[in-house]
Amino acid sequence: DQQVKQNSPSLSVQEGRISILNCDYTNSMFDYFLWYKKYPAEGPTFLISISSIKDKNEDGRFTVFLNKSAKHLSLHIVPSQPGDSAVYFCAALSGNTGKLIFGQGTTLQVKP
Amino acid sequence: DTGVSQDPRHKITKRGQNVTFRCDPISEHNRLYWYRQTLGQGPEFLTYFQNEAQLEKSRLLSDRFSAERPKGSFSTLEIQRTEQGDSAMYLCASTGQGPGVEQFFGPGTRLTVL
Numbered sequence: 001d002q003q004v005k006q007n008s009p010s011l012s013v014q015e016g017r018i019s020i021l022n023c024d025y026t027n028s029m030f031d032y033f034l035w036y037k038k039y040p041a042e043g044p045t046f047l048i049s050i051s052s053i054k055d056k057n058e059d060g061r062f063t064v065f066l067n068k069s070a071k072h073l074s075l076h077i078v079p080s081q082p083g084d085s086a087v088y089f090c091a092a093l094s095g096n097t098g099k100l101i102f103g104q105g106t107t108l109q110v111k112p
Numbered sequence: 113d114t115g116v117s118q119d120p121r122h123k124i125t126k127r128g129q130n131v132t133f134r135c136d137p138i139s140e141h142n143r144l145y146w147y148r149q150t151l152g153q154g155p156e157f158l159t160y161f162q163n164e165a166q167l168e169k170s171r172l173l174s175d176r177f178s179a180e181r182p183k184g185s186f187s188t189l190e191i192q193r194t195e196q197g198d199s200a201m202y203l204c205a206s207t208g209q210g211p212g213v214e215q216f217f218g219p220g221t222r223l224t225v226l
Contacts, residue, residue, distance in 0.1 A: 004154075032213045043116070043203055043217030044155065089154050093213055097168045099145060100205075100215060102154030 003027050004092050006103035014111055019077040021106050023090030026071065032093040034100065035064060035075045037086045044089060048075070080110045114138075116218035118204050124224045125194055132190045133221045137206030144187050145215060146179055147203040148172065155203055161187060194225045 005024045013019045023033070031052050036044035050057040050064045050073065057064050063076045077084055087107050091100040117136045125131050137144050142163050147155035158177070160168040163184040173179075176194075181187040191198055201222050205215035 006154075009152075034214060036217075041219070043205075043219045046214040046216070049213055091154070095168075097160045097162075098143065098207065098213065098215075099157040099160055099168065100147075100155070101157065104152065105154050 002104075003094075004090055004101050004103040006088075006090055006106050008106050009104070010107045010109070012109045012111065013080050015082055016079045019075075019080045019084065019108055019110065021075040021077075021088050021090075021108065023073050023075075023103055024071060025073075025092055027092070027094070028068070028071065030092040030094060030101075033064070033066065033073050034091045034093065035062075036089045036091060036102075037084075038089060038105070039086050047088075077108075080108075082110050082112050084108060085110050116204055116206055116216050118202075118218040118221050120221055121219060122222045122224075124226065126226050127194060127196060129194055130190065130192045131194055131223065132188055133202055133204075133223075135187045135189070135204030135206075135218060137186070137204070138208070138216055139185075141206035141208045141216075142184065143207045143215075144181060145205045145207075146187070146189055147205065149201040149203060149220070150199075158189075158202075191223075194223075196225045199223055199225045 034049040035047040038044045087105045090103040144161040146158040149155040161181040201220045203220045205217045
């Protein structure tokens with residue numbers, strides 16, 4: 001039962017262009033959604049979050065959009081930089097304990 | 113703020129052996145989580161501590177797994193009678209009572225069971 005899904009295993013974009021990473025979820029009770037970035041041999045690093053009562057949150061080059069009716073969120077990175085190349089995970093905050101439920105991840109490659 | 117640390121970073125063991133991992137959260141973070149990540153998957157929740165109390169355990173946490181946080185600071189995760197299917201990256205994360213919801217992850221312990 002995969003409650004959070006990232007259906008694109010990989011994405012390749014040119015430096016300076018927009019990267020759009022997508023995520024779908026099934027549980028309408030999730031309160032928050034988060035995006036993490038992960039480099040090899042490191043733990044996930046928090047990027048940005050969004051409350052379920054919002055539809056957009058922006059932080060510098062990163063913007064997350066939430067469409068509750070479609071149970072879909074996306075992360076936009078503009079402009080993309082080679083240092084953004086990493087695995088990106090979408091996660092949902094679940095329950096009173098605040099545990100995170102992660103998607104499978106999308107590997108982003110930004111080409112110079 | 114030194115971040116979340118985990119020890120060891122890598123562990124290779126033979127099937128049937130016991131292993132123990134340690135996590136030191138960010139100081140004064142009262143919430144601590146353990147996750148497991150296998151190749152090509154996102155991290156999966158294992159267990160949660162608030163201070164020294166273990167408040168939730170995943171179905172993934174079989175009887176061979178035990179976790180402790182005796183003084184509400186560092187935590188240990190022990191796997192008894194390891195199996196090849198236990199090979200994974202074990203991640204620890206912590207968070208405090210501030211306004212943010214993000215969890216801060218350590219670098220992980222990579223376990224290989226031969």
